[in-house]
Amino acid sequence: MTTIETPRMLLRPPTKGDLDHLAQIYCDPEVMKYRLFSQPASWKQTQEFLESYLVHWEQHGFGRWATICKANQQLIGHCGLEYIASLNEVEVNYLLSRNYWGQGLATEAAIASLKYGFETLQLQRLVALAKTENSASIRVMEKIGMHYQTNIQLHDVEWVLYILQRNQWQYSMKSVSRKT
Numbered sequence: 001m002t003t004i005e006t007p008r009m010l011l012r013p014p015t016k017g018d019l020d021h022l023a024q025i026y027c028d029p030e031v032m033k034y035r036l037f038s039q040p041a042s043w044k045q046t047q048e049f050l051e052s053y054l055v056h057w058e059q060h061g062f063g064r065w066a067t068i069c070k071a072n073q074q075l076i077g078h079c080g081l082e083y084i085a086s087l088n089e090v091e092v093n094y095l096l097s098r099n100y101w102g103q104g105l106a107t108e109a110a111i112a113s114l115k116y117g118f119e120t121l122q123l124q125r126l127v128a129l130a131k132t133e134n135s136a137s138i139r140v141m142e143k144i145g146m147h148y149q150t151n152i153q154l155h156d157v158e159w160v161l162y163i164l165q166r167n168q169w170q171y172s173m174k175s176v177s178r179k180t
Helices: 016-026 043-060 105-120 135-143 166-179
Strands: 009-012 064-069 074-084 089-096 125-131 147-154 157-165
Touching: 009 074, 009 105, 016 043, 016 074, 043 074, 064 089, 064 105, 074 105, 089 105, 105 125, 105 135, 105 166, 125 135, 125 147, 135 157, 157 166
Parallel strands: 089 125
Antiparallel strands: 009 064, 064 074, 074 089, 125 157, 147 157
């Protein structure tokens, strides 16, 4: 399992030892508001989520990373890639503790996830989903170069589906390197 370093974060594979920290984050109603299960998670539900993240890593060789803030070494959420079988797609996802919102950290983590998906895993396409009313997440998807594709129903919830093709990623990285 791969560890990634960004300017402000360490993205490392999750461990069972992350449970208490994740439970503190997942019990916040504002943090969970736009998730599939939009209610605050109990400690037991968080344990089930964490176990599913570990199984995903075993099955697919990639998954959600525990997101650690370098400045204080605190676990502040998760980010990464998840295979969604019902869509046959790999999704970029991110969730941060409310104390870390509005600082560009979700964008930084999402870019690291895209880079890993396209450059290491050699995926041809990545998607992102957000509930239609989650404007902050939609802004992150747009900042990282993803494009609106359609609205979809998944698990009886309406989501916006954004996509990014590998060749679009390569083009955007070339244009960034020419500007620097």
